[in-house]
Amino acid sequence: MDITKRKRELVKEFSPMLEKTSLLSILWIAALIAIIIVGLYAFYLQFINGHKVTGMRDNVVWGIYIINFIFFVGISYSGAFITGILHFFKTQWKHSIARIIKIITVLSLIVGPIFILLCIGRLDRLHYLFIYPRIQSPITWDIIAIMTDLIGCFIYLYLTFIPDFAILRDTTDLKVPKWQKKIYKILAIGYQDTTSQRLRLHKITQIMSVMIIAMAIVAYTVLAWIFSLTLQPGWNSTIFAPYFIIAGLYSGVGVIIISMYIIRKAYKLEKYIKKIHFIGAGIILLVISLLFGYFTFSEYFSKWFSHKTNDQELLDTLFSRYFWEFILANYVGVLVPIIILFFKKLRTIKSITFAAVIAVLGLWLNRYLIVIPTLETPYIPIQDTRPEFIFYTATWIEYALSFAGIAAFLLLFTLIMKFVPIIPMSGIIDQERDEEKGNKNKTEEVQ
Amino acid sequence: MKRNQFKYPLITSFVIILLCSTTSFAQEIDVNNYKMFFNFTTEKQADNSRLLEVSFNAKNKKDRKDIMPVYNAEIKFFNILNEEKVLIGSSNTSKEGVAQLILPESHNYLTDANGNINLKAQFESTDALVNKTAEINVKNLHLELNLVEIDSVKTVLVSAFTTNKLGEKIVAEDVEINFYVQGMLSKMLIEEGYISNGEYEFNFPTDIPGDINGNLLVHSMIVDHDEYWNVTQNKNVNWGVFHTHFVKEKNTLWSAVAPLWMYTVLTIMLIGVWANYVYTIIHLFKIKKEGKKL
Structure with a gap:
């Protein structure tokens, strides 16, 4: 050559x-x-x-x-x-x-x-x-x-x-x-x-x-610890670090698939970015979505079962004021990619990209539900209880x-x-x- | 279809017998099975008021553990001198079977020539219970508690006396007295002794911490005395010695300097990563050097 x-x-x-x-x-x-x-x-x-x-x-x-x-x-x-x-x-x-x-x-x-x-x-x-x-x-x-x-x-x-x-x-x-x-x-x-x-x-x-690879694990673990080393309801969890790593991988693979799709289309790179790449990435996304779903279920189930007062209040908030967000993040955001990616016939470039979009949006909402409802249900209520001081709207x-x-x-x-x-x-x-x-x-x- | 429970008549019968326990039937209380206890005491309290207290209980003659307080029984209290009988007041027993009456310091008692106060508690009979009475003779003891520093020595002084009809002081003799310091849950005994010639004195211990500001509540108590019954007096004093333990500060999560292991782990990790960066950069320079030669 x-x-x-x-x-x-x-x-x-x-x-x-x-x-x-x-x-x-x-x-x-x-x-x-x-x-x-x-x-x-x-x-x-x-x-x-x-x-x-x-x-x-x-x-x-x-x-x-x-x-x-x-x-x-x-x-x-x-x-x-x-x-x-x-x-x-x-x-x-x-x-x-x-x-x-x-x-x-x-x-x-x-x-x-x-x-x-x-x-x-x-x-x-x-x-x-x-x-x-x-x-x-x-x-x-x-x-x-x-x-x-x-x-x-x-x-x-x-x-x-x-x-x-x-x-x-x-x-x-x-x-x-x-x-x-x-x-x-x-x-x-x-x-x-x-x-x-x-x-x-x-x-x-x-x-x-x-x-x-080592630094990615250490750094994202540290980020998870910012939350889990506090005693806040919903954050103080031993599985937060691996949960964050899996969640990070879930969103990361999603964004990679979306980028691949856009770049492939925009620069006509079908010769280099082939269907096999999408299927490979899709299968990785499927495995991670199953893991992510498992971690999410474990996290919320243990909170529900332990029945601690503040955790219970947090779950009540999630299932009332944030009901639809919770459904979109933790049901739609996990189950839709699993369904699409699980069946071989559904694994087309477009459907894999669609699953990735759902996964990315669902994960952003999942992060929102980790941060905001917890801060809205603190251990000690503040003196001035004006709703705008308690509830958050961007x-x-x-x-x-x-x-x-x-x-x-x-x-x-x-x-x-x-x-x-x-x-x-x-x-x-x-x-x-x-x-x-x-x-x-x-x-x-x-x- | 034959049901399973009829297959085993013996077991079924046994279960039915267990279900029909004799204890499951409601029982009626027979008063004749109980012996009534009517206990009358008095205490001169720290504010010089007098507490009259009756404890009214029924005890099962067969089962000593079965004690039932008599609830809502009206107890009348009298002050008696010879033929004169003055009703002081009345009180109903609580759920614990206790009736109390507090007489202020200023109350005028009928006393005999020796200063004895004859007090009587009486429960009048009802359809179910017979009448009960109890009497006590008590002398009005004046117990004074003083907490003073004599030559920088923290000293506890008590004086105890009664007065006769002429107002003359008669000092108490050979009376057992105990001293306590109030703790969070109970009183801690610090001194036991006998009042002699109307006085008792001792040096206060120097190793009692008190609260965070060193405040203490000191009690002096005469308990179950034949003449004076219960007499209590107390006072607050700032004699606590709050020992501060000077512990050498360790490196902890909350101290100014982090634990050593944290520095060690962080340093090892950072040196490991940065050494690799330096190694990579050195190799990049080698690549550059080689390129220049070509």
């Missing part, structure tokens, strides 16, 4: 993604920027007026910001977990989807923690967290875990980008601005795809993939900032796809090289 020729072919195939910007994509980027601007205005109002412009009050001090934080960070951890597994076990079809997962991992870990900052009433005191850290606090553990994980994910993402940067640097036909070429050159760090360089890069990527400011977060995630994703091909060219070459080597070995054995 002529590697240089093959590289040129692949660049030619993927270069339209990098070189051309269609009117639709310009409109798409403009719409995302507009949503972000509205979010920035909402943030300005919140910063000037304080949290009174949000729905958060004395009882419910955490609103949809923290739910978005858990949700995004969960996606990131599951992404890290899945990509680590795919890489470590050298899964054959990993190249087509690995980069999508890695980008999701890093971006959601950038966007997620921003929501935590929005939750802080006095942002001017943020540096106190670093000046006066309290090692005993799970919040401190979480900050350390998120920062360490973010750096780890960045390094891992970068390692997998290096060979592609080198290919793009070496391709003279590529019609991209000079600054972009310069960045490719800097980021390629003199990688020439020699055997020793390739082996060295594979070795450190392999180690990082294991590290990423304001437009919170929704605007939430959508701005999603828009920022999508915008960054779009821009990364304009910078590097979403299908790793080096991965395809590696796979073809391995296949060729395998064929050669077979021929030698026959002779």
Whole structure:
């Protein structure tokens, strides 16, 4: 196989993604920027007026910001977990989807923690967290875990980008601005795809993939502990850490399937993102949905059976004021994906994507039901019992900032796809090289 | 179809017999089976009022554990001197069979030449119960409790005396007295002794903590005395010694510094992860160096 020729072919195939910007994509980027601007205005109002412009009050001090934080960070951890597994076990079809997962991992870990900052009433005191850290606090553990994980994910993402940067640097036909070429050159760090360089890069990527899996488990466990180490009804649970990990995987796999579907359609990548990828991801989603359903049932059943006063009050709230949300999150959000994914005949690309959408929406609602009703049913009632002080309803400011977060995630994703091909060219070459080597070995054995 | 329970007549009969236990029938109480107990006592309380108390119970002659309080029985209390009989008041027994009457400090008693007060409690007969009476003779003892520091020594002093008709003090002699400190649930005995020449004195213990502010309630009590019956006096004093235990602060979850194991685990984990990052970056530099050579 002529590697240089093959590289040129692949660049030619993927270069339209990098070189051309269609009117639709310009409109798409403009719409995302507009949503972000509205979010920035909402943030300005919140910063000037304080949290009174949000729905958060004395009882419910955490609103949809923290739910978005858990949700995004969960996606990131599951992404890290899945990509680590795919890489470590050298899964054959990993190249087509690995980069999508890695980008999701890093971006959601950038966007997620921003929501935590929005939750802080006095942002001017943020540096106190670093000046006066309290090692005993799970919040401190979480900050350390998120920062360490973010750096780890960045390094891992970068390692997998290096060979592609080198290919793009070496391709003279590529019609991209000079600054972009310069960045490719800097980021390629003199990688020439020699055997020793390739082996060295594979070795450190392999180690990082294991590290990423371990960090994903540790970091999401710490996030679960922020809740479960308190004595709040509904949070103080021994199974919260594994429950959070499963929930994170559930939403993460869902988001990956949705991204695969959208990217496949938008960039006409049917050749690379095949039905088998959707079926594989769908089966993983089925297994996780069964586990998630089991954990959810265990969690609520033990609360109901123990009949502790505050847990009972919480369940009463869930089955009265939050009845429909509870049904959508824990029945529809679990059972519909199970039904769709369980039957082989129903496993089409569209239906698997639909199941993923239901799973993602159901899980967001599940996070909402973990955070809000618990804060609305505290151990000691507050003095002033005005309903707006007890019950939580998100304001437009919170929704605007939430959508701005999603828009920022999508915008960054779009821009990364304009910078590097979403299908790793080096991965395809590696796979073809391995296949060729395998064929050669077979021929030698026959002779 | 023959039903199962008729297959085994013996077992069925036994179960029926068990169900028809004799104890399952309601019983009527026969008063003749009971012996009536009518107990009359008096106590001079800390505020110098006098409590008259009658305990009225019926005890089963055969079963000593079967004690039934007589409820809502009217008890009349009298003060008697020779032929003169003055009704002081009356009280009905509670569900526990206890009737109480409290006479204020200012109450004028009929007393004999020796200062004895003759008190009588009486229950008048009803259709079911016969009348019951009990009498006691009591002297009005004045018990004074003083808690003073003499030469920095915390000292408990009591003086006990009665007065005759002329108002002359007659000191109490050879009267057993106990001292207690009030605890959360009961009283703790701190001293036992006998009043001699109308006085008793002792040094207060120096190892009693009291409440968080060092406050104590000290009781002096004469119990079941032949002449004075029960006499109580108490006083508050700030003599508690609240020992603060100076325990060297350990590294805990709630202390300023975290437990050592937490630092150890966190450090090991962070060093492990960051060492790998450094290792990766070193290899990236090696890749770069190799690229430059080409």
